[in-house]
Amino acid sequence: MNIRRIAALVWGLIVIVASNTIVMMPTASANSSAQSEVRFTSQQQQIVAQLKTANVIYLGETHDRPIDRQHQLSIIQALFQHNPQVAIGMEMFQRPAQPLLDRYLAGKITAAELRVQSEFDKRWGYKWEDYAPILEFAKANRLPVIALNTPTEITRKAAREGLESLTAAERQWIPPLTEIDRSNAKYQQMILGSYRQHAGIVSISSKSFDRFYNAQLLWDETMAERVANFVKQNPRYQKVVIAGSSHIIYGYGIPDRVLRRVGGSKFTQKTVLLSLDRDLLTSPKPADFIWETANN
Numbered sequence: 429m430n431i432r433r434i435a436a437l438v439w440g441l442i443v444i445v446a447s448n449t450i451v452m453m454p455t456a457s458a459n460s461s462a463q464s465e466v467r468f469t470s471q472q473q474q475i476v477a478q479l480k481t482a483n484v485i486y487l488g489e490t491h492d493r494p495i496d497r498q499h500q501l502s503i504i505q506a507l508f509q510h511n512p513q514v515a516i517g518m519e520m521f522q523r524p525a526q527p528l529l530d531r532y533l534a535g536k537i538t539a540a541e542l543r544v545q546s547e548f549d550k551r552w553g554y555k556w557e558d559y560a561p562i563l564e565f566a567k568a569n570r571l572p573v574i575a576l577n578t579p580t581e582i583t584r585k586a587a588r589e590g591l592e593s594l595t596a597a598e599r600q601w602i603p604p605l606t607e608i609d610r611s612n613a614k615y616q617q618m619i620l621g622s623y624r625q626h627a628g629i630v631s632i633s634s635k636s637f638d639r640f641y642n643a644q645l646l647w648d649e650t651m652a653e654r655v656a657n658f659v660k661q662n663p664r665y666q667k668v669v670i671a672g673s674s675h676i677i678y679g680y681g682i683p684d685r686v687l688r689r690v691g692g693s694k695f696t697q698k699t700v701l702l703s704l705d706r707d708l709l710t711s712p713k714p715a716d717f718i719w720e721t722a723n724n
Contacts, residue, residue, distance in 0.1 A: 468502070475700065475717045476503060480510045482698040483659060483666065486683055488673035488715065489702050496702040497558045499719055501565060503700075504668055513664050514571050517655055519671035520552045520559055521575035523601050529573050533566060551580055562670070574658055576651040576671070578602060587643035603653045608645050609688070615680035619644055622674075648675055652685030659690050673701050677714045 468476065479485050487503060489496040508514050521529060525546040532542040542563075543549070543556050566573050582598050591605050599605075610616070619641055655669055675681035676699050683697050699715040 468506075472719065475719070476506045478717075479503070479698050479700070480507060482696045484655060484669060484683075484686060484697045485666070486669045486671065486676045486697065486699045486715075487702060488671065488676035488700065491554050491672055493703060494555065494558045497562065499702050500668075500670055501562050504562065504565065507666060507668065508569060508571070511666050512569070513666060515574060515658060515662065515665045515667050516562065516566055516571060517574040517576045517651070517658070517667060517669040517671075518559075518562075519577050519651060519669075519675065520548070520554075521546060521573075522551055522577040522579045523575050523650070523654070524579060526575045529575055532563070533570070533573060535567070539563065572658075572662075572665070574654055576654045576669070578647050578650040583643050583647055586646050587639050590639050591642050591646065601650070602646060603649050607653070608642065608649050609685065610641075610645060612680055612684070614678070616641060618678075618680070648681040649685055651675065652682045652689065655682065655686045656689035659686070659695075673704075677701065 485503075485507070487496075487500050489500065504514060504516065528537065528542055528546050531537045532539065537545070539560060548556055563573065565571070579598075579601055582594060582601060585593060585598070591608070594602070594605075620637060623637055623640055651669075651671065655667060658665070659667060669676075669682065671682060676683060679687075679699060683699055687695070687697065698717070700717045700719055701715040702719045704714065704718050704720075
């Protein structure tokens, strides 16, 4: 499988492991965060029509591709017109930031205060301006926004020292360790391929990769738990999850782990990759839908 895009996304975790701060590559185009009206192609209209019946929709982005945020907002707006009970889960915010998100949505703090107090620039690293219109739309329409991500400190510690090193205080932000499912061998191989691109040739049984893989799973399981809990507590809401494509492709990261927690014959999920290399399309069904197929 061609994993160039996956490697770029997983690299963020390697940076977390290697440094006390998150260092991200600059994003493209200073004016690309402006949210202009995006017209759907006929194929995209068909995709949106099929998304309207799903309980959970995953919009897999490439973090340094700002137009993905425009597509996300346009899809959310279209879904909102069909069903005003839409909730948005965001990988970009870590779980301790939930009270701050709630205060922002309630009009008690400004967007600038949310950005500073949540340490968005430090903890996420990509342009605030690209994500702000999604938050503004949620606030204007009173849509819940859920902070999905694992705190950076916990992911870093798990990757360096192992899951067992986490304290009780740290474990309050993650699922029980017994819920971390390592059974997907294809996912492990996919992550190993990405890891090798940056760490060199390592064995799948090496301690360094094992800890790295556990940290990746912790990341996925934490976000999946947040999504599943919201679904159970708010069955009338349609949940839109915004996360990196590496957490969504083939359902390996978040979707399968949400399904494991929620289940039921009536529970439906749809995955959308907002962009994808044509080379990757040779692999069977990386998602339910591909929004754009042009190489970028």
